Amino acid sequence: MAKQTITIYDVAREAGVSMATVSRVVNGNPNVKPDTRKKVNEVIERLDYHPNAVARGLASKKSTTIGVILPDITEMFFASLARGIDDIASMYKYNIILENSDEDVDKKVEVLENLLAKQVDGVIYMGNAIDDRLREAFKSARTPVVFAGSVDDKHSMPSVSIDNEAAVYESVRKLVENKNKKIAFISGPLSEPVNGKFRIEGYKRALADAKIDFNDNLVFETSNTYDDGIKLASQIASSDITAAFVANDSLAVGLLNGLQDLDVKVPEEFEIISSNNTSLAKMVRPQISSIGHPMYDTGAVAMRLLTKLMNKEEVEERNITLPYDMVFRQSTK
Amino acid sequence: MAKQTITIYDVAREAGVSMATVSRVVNGNPNVKPDTRKKVNEVIERLDYHPNAVARGLASKKSTTIGVILPDITEMFFASLARGIDDIASMYKYNIILENSDEDVDKKVEVLENLLAKQVDGVIYMGNAIDDRLREAFKSARTPVVFAGSVDDKHSMPSVSIDNEAAVYESVRKLVENKNKKIAFISGPLSEPVNGKFRIEGYKRALADAKIDFNDNLVFETSNTYDDGIKLASQIASSDITAAFVANDSLAVGLLNGLQDLDVKVPEEFEIISSNNTSLAKMVRPQISSIGHPMYDTGAVAMRLLTKLMNKEEVEERNITLPYDMVFRQSTK
DNA sequence: CATTACCATGAATACGTTATCAAATTTTCA
């Protein structure tokens, strides 16, 4: 009953060839006579032989596995990216080892070492915070790494993302055009470059273009959660702010619902533009205007870039910027 | 520059011991003198030695990796389960290889074989459809498999889930108590046992208890998407149906928004109870009453069960049913 | 002090492939 694992050696013996030949057949090496190929394939079929990927990995030094590090798979944004990655990965016969980092530095480094120990052929990193220790770990790894959905602000790593500065600029300009004078900037931690550097720069530039003074009191640093959006609502409602750019959809929905619970009319009395345009944005009422982040494509392109790097192909550009679009819905006039 | 991989052999030589001893130290084998352990550890530290997990896997026949098969990681329900799985997995030092199946039978079988080739120590399967071919593949695998979030209706596989029949019964009973006579049952494919068997049985039982005749025209079979919920709305609105159990949150939100767009008042004119209580349910207005499915816990418990099976520990019960709770919000009176 | 039991260690081998290189076979071409 206990059918023992059948190996390449069993196939070789049964087919009357050497294991080298079996290996060639399995790997599609052209240097094998059609007759023997057929014979070997028959035996493989008959014995139901499946190559052991671990042994193969040891011998070839390739695992056909890549590591994916992300903050939290339950965040729609990262799940969408992950889906794009996985689809392209499986197209190229790679598997994905998923690791949730919770944006915890120690955990990230640990997780990376773990992945490297497993001999992954490449790593895709998602997440906004990146500290020197992690950057160092990435650099000393002999394994290609691609950032997806964010860029290392020092541009030391290959990456795929959108131009967040421009996208936020465009969003805020729209709010300005709609006659708003007091426009809030609401995001997660400003320590993350995407917020504290790129996005806020876009915000400032749009204000400057409109000759509106930047006011620190209009910058709200919170977490990217629905609940924090709700909490923020009363504070916002009791101010004279009339519009906000919100860097995350869940956060924006929280704010939206919170404001409406306080009888603030959106968009008549308050306008909102969020970032990412996850499915959430069109599921709430009023539907939220949002920066259309090509999430799936970002993952897909990142994975494609990674395949090139793993293959040591020449890549023209290591830092890829994907186009975004502005999706205006009912949360703006 | 090109720092070559340093192996257990390098450590052994440098520490003046055999590789067997190094292996013992690395694996925490108690049979090693404290002095030598210390010495070896120092060398490991100094050389920055990291055991090669692939070689280890080949030698020990354990990969400390498990496979996770799910329909689509971008569905909140599965993402939450996956998160629970991952947290427990990393607690037990396992890694997760993620595979999206898209509920495609061929792809599932292929994906499973791929996972087995990679010598995963266990598999967690999520998804509602399961055909004989896949069941056969699971059974012939010498690797433990656990179903999470669904049960094989033949109970041939270990599983962790809630009692969907009871949960739907309770939901529909609530709708009956609220004086609804025409109550719709809306779900994804009835070919999936969770819908076509468990959930609809609960629906029928609740109707029978209330002496309401089961009417096939009140059963709507669709897909679990927001858009299909929207589409369904006009059909529902033009009928005399006054309430619905909806087997999926996205679908329910689509229906809710669709109805409201048609000026149907929820819950005054139409009541909705959905299944799963993902974060979506409380993000829309009115908030949706829902079956509180312990998604994270389901994943966590499934993973814990899997560790026991991989460890060949005795398990008292292979089919675990987790408690759910009913979360009544504003979509019911 | 001699004997036994136990603990710590090392040598050698297995794990199942791929890769290298030489040998054997076939094909080509003058």
Added chain:
DNA sequence: TGAAAATTTGATAACGTATTCATGGTAATG
């Protein structure tokens, strides 16, 4: 037809670790 070239094949050595079994050393026992 014979030599050279090209193609196909096999023997064998990695790959980096865990594991088994034997052995030497040390402590315990009488």
